[in-house]
Amino acid sequence: MGKIKTVGVKELKNKLSEYLRDARGGTRVLVADRGTVVAALQEPGLLFPDSVDPTLAAWVDSGAVSFPTAEKAPLPESPVHLPEGTALALLDALRDERAE
Numbered sequence: 432m433g434k435i436k437t438v439g440v441k442e443l444k445n446k447l448s449e450y451l452r453d454a455r456g457g458t459r460v461l462v463a464d465r466g467t468v469v470a471a472l473q474e475p476g477l478l479f480p481d482s483v484d485p486t487l488a489a490w491v492d493s494g495a496v497s498f499p500t501a502e503k504a505p506l507p508e509s510p511v512h513l514p515e516g517t518a519l520a521l522l523d524a525l526r527d528e529r530a531e
Contacts, residue, residue, distance in 0.1 A: 435497070437461040437468065468494065 436450075436458055443450055443462055450460045450472060460472040471492070490496045 434458045434500070435461060437463055440464050 434457075436453060438446075438450060438460055440462060443460075454460050454472040454474055457474060461468045462470040462472065487496070491498065
């Protein structure tokens with residue numbers, strides 16, 4: 432998801448082509464009437480893929496949450512190096528203790 436801009440109705444009317452270009456470029460343009468957001472301009476189908484939960488989509492629409500704007504950086508490699516099978520052996524040991 433790209434940037435988000437908020438614009439008043441009068442400014443939107445005067446610069447509609449500019450805001451439509453922004454929306455086509457991935458910017459979500461929120462339209463406010465007397466300080467209250469009443470509409471949103473966005474490129475069709477890009478905001479909520481089919482996999483997004485409807486509740487999350489409603490929260491985004493209300494402005495309560497937003498999707499990340501940057502890619503997540505990969506985590507550094509863990510400094511812990513254990514022999515393969517260690518986790519399974521620990522789980523097996525825990526299960527044996529519970530069975531008794």
